[in-house]
Amino acid sequence: MSLAPSLRAVRRRARSLGRGDRIFLTVIIGIPLAALLLFVWLPALASLALSFTTWDGIELADIHWIGLENYQEIFTNYPPLWPAVQHNVIWLLFTALLPTPFGIFLAYQLDRRIRFTKIYQTAIFLPMVLSLAVVGFIWEIIYNPDTGLLNGILNATGTGHHIDWLGNADLNLWAVLVASAWRHTGYIMILYLAGLKGFDPALKEAAALDGANGRQTFLRVVFPALKPVNIIILVVTVMESLRAFDIVYVLGGGVGSKPGMELLSLLITDNIIGESSHIGYGSALAVILLLVSLAAIGTFLVQTIRKEAQ
Missing domain, CATH: 1.20.5 (Single alpha-helices involved in coiled-coils or other helix-helix interfaces)
Structure with a gap:
């Protein structure tokens, strides 16, 4: 035609x-x-x-071209970079292994039309309505070592003592991850719940007739059929982990990363708007973070498209 x-x-x-x-x-x-x-x-x-220049951020006339020197400094003088990279990897693994599967689990349970489903959906999704900065302020109150809710509960049960959740370098990153997971879980739940609403219930009925239980039906029928939603969730999880900034900035007390809270986004901010401004160096870090993000997402999407084409 x-x-x-x-x-x-x-x-x-x-x-x-x-x-x-x-x-x-x-x-x-x-x-x-x-x-x-x-x-x-x-x-x-x-x-x-700007990643190929040196500039103090004040006078445009002070911008000087230095080529690849900023990138050379990043990879030769890498001690400031390495903790940030480690913590970003931890952030990605934690988000992918705990709040993301938990959000999918909640979506699957709520899709089974249990009682008070709408109330549960609203309560779980409510943190997503708030900005990450507001979430940070809420958890700053919870983690307060003197008047915080968490220490209060521990003291009331007689099992806790004075814990500085955000001041302890061994605990503060995990405390921030829990706060981030509180918000991320609701986001993943809503995304997956939207995908489940468009799922053909006849496939579940066919699996039940074949003797599959709930877990087998989800793993072998529902999960593979919702591949487009799974891809979106994976991309969202990776991007949220790489660009984590707001909640760490609030809980970490602003510019100047606390020990244990170093992330690439904070390292970039510290170099661009910190006390000792190194805009060229910070811009080079931003370019590297952008390339890592594009490489991670692009590789996965290309492989997925190829499999679909085959």
């Missing part, structure tokens, strides 16, 4: 748009596109350019 008639129909329909329609389309497409260019792509390109 020739596509010529359909293409001609599209052209006629486009020509039939009035001036008001064209202005409306230009506005609704142009404004988001301009915002994307202004707030995403231009800063990204500026960071790429």
